[in-house]
Amino acid sequence: MPAEGMEPIAVEPSIGVALPVGDPAFTVDLPVFEGPLQLLLHLIESRQLDVLTVPLAEVADGYVAHLAHHPVDAENLSEFVAIAAQLIYLKSRRILPAEPLPPMPDAADEPDEEELRRRLLEYRALRDASIELGARDGVAPAMRREPREADLPEARSELLPVAVLVGALEALASIPEPVAAPPQIVAREITIGQQIEVLRAAMSRGGRVLLQTILARCQSRTEAAVTLLATLELIRRRQVRAEQGDIFGPILIEGVEGVEGGAAE
Amino acid sequence: MSDDLEVYFEALLFIAERPLSTAELATLADRPRPEAEAALASLAASLDGDERGLRVQRHDDAWQLVTAPEVGARLATYAAREEARLSPAALEALAVIAYRQPCTRGDVERVRGVDSDYVIRSLLHRRLIVETGRRDTPGRPVLFGTSFTFLERFGLTSIEDLPPLSTDAAQLAALADRADGD
């Protein structure tokens, strides 16, 4: 069974680090989701929830669990992570109504549930249409009559310029060749679990750390996004607290007293 | 059918080895364009209404004669055509382009939520979509639309024949209205 049966979820630090993504025993029954909307829709539909009304925060856990435990299309990992961040934000807003999260630096980045829902609905309509198209792919084609000499009445033939032959090959050469298909699954080197470990290690000296310090060490956008996600996850578990004096200012991550890392699990 | 022009156009589309535009057909018939267009529409309607084995296919102001979709399945057996099926990802991108044409790669990626460069190239390569121009926005991105090959493969006489999008379209509109009202 896919991960959505595993609620309530927690992203386990150990998972992912040694996750055998290429192991056939692990991937056998799981669809590999190509995009985040596909995964989100799958989670909603497999629980028979109504896309129009379900609070999207309700599927946040299932989504993050899936991302942490199962292979997704590696090419689009940052898109998956971006939606994960939105969902976790929506969820934390529901959990902590009295304590609003600090505003996003850019208002346009503020996760908008209705906008996400609108995208889901649009995606679903076109995905359904694509399934319908697929069902009639080549099944009952409307066929053209290919030309044959007998059709054309006799006509005086004129000289043709040789340039048209060269032109035909040039035009053909200019059609973009599809590049080799990206591999479906590659090992993920950065996981939320790993980054949680990174954050904990950083906090182990003095119990607090500047998020910007950690982000500055990240090698890629994906790594930074996953680190941010790991931070949100720790906040969600109430294992850390985040403080930011002003917009764009440093974000201080501080361990919550009495909660030993990992003890909550 | 007794209209002279329809008779001529039916024969012309029969021997033509490519779709003919309304303008070309009007020139060949030496008639004004609106008259040619009316005759073509009437030919299309009469082939459809008489339940004949042939149909007029229209796309982007060009016309061609094809077999009727009702007999397509039996003909496909006869012609023993084998074409590689399209992947779900390619079908998704194709659906976005078919329903939203003309549209850009960015439009497709926005709807699908994923990079779609590869699938769009493969659709171009299969001639199922064609570049139709450029959008007049910064960067002037290329616009794509479906081709006659698309109509043939899916047994459609025109893109108006595409099944309507599920009720979600209406729901989307409702959502948009709600958002606008805010």
Added chain:
Amino acid sequence: MSDDLEVYFEALLFIAERPLSTAELATLADRPRPEAEAALASLAASLDGDERGLRVQRHDDAWQLVTAPEVGARLATYAAREEARLSPAALEALAVIAYRQPCTRGDVERVRGVDSDYVIRSLLHRRLIVETGRRDTPGRPVLFGTSFTFLERFGLTSIEDLPPLSTDAAQLAALADRADGD
């Protein structure tokens, strides 16, 4: 016309690349021969009676769809224009064969990236290409080369007169050289 069999036969004759015999048509439709013959006669009569642009022609027990004689003269205008003009698909295939002859259908398809069966047949019908033999690989595929008509139409004295290709186009055409047995 609403008879199922007539609809099927009209479509079948439309796409068939040669006249079909009554026996073949009966087999394809999986109906007894007299029934097939009656449907064909009825199709012929209805096309004739409705004054359509097409007719069913019967010659020695073989059937084909042709244009109506009334429009023959007017179609010649189109034919003359068209003779001077090869479709983009036909030009592509012809160019590949001209530069890489002798080559097989598989070679042409490798370069064009799409099925080229019909287009090669159309070049054969126009006598622009001829079969020159068979390649000594599994399946022994037919080899094609350009014809004398080809040289005439393009005003060449020999195929050595073909202009050189740009690097891109030459590389593309070179794909046809990969004789890996179709």
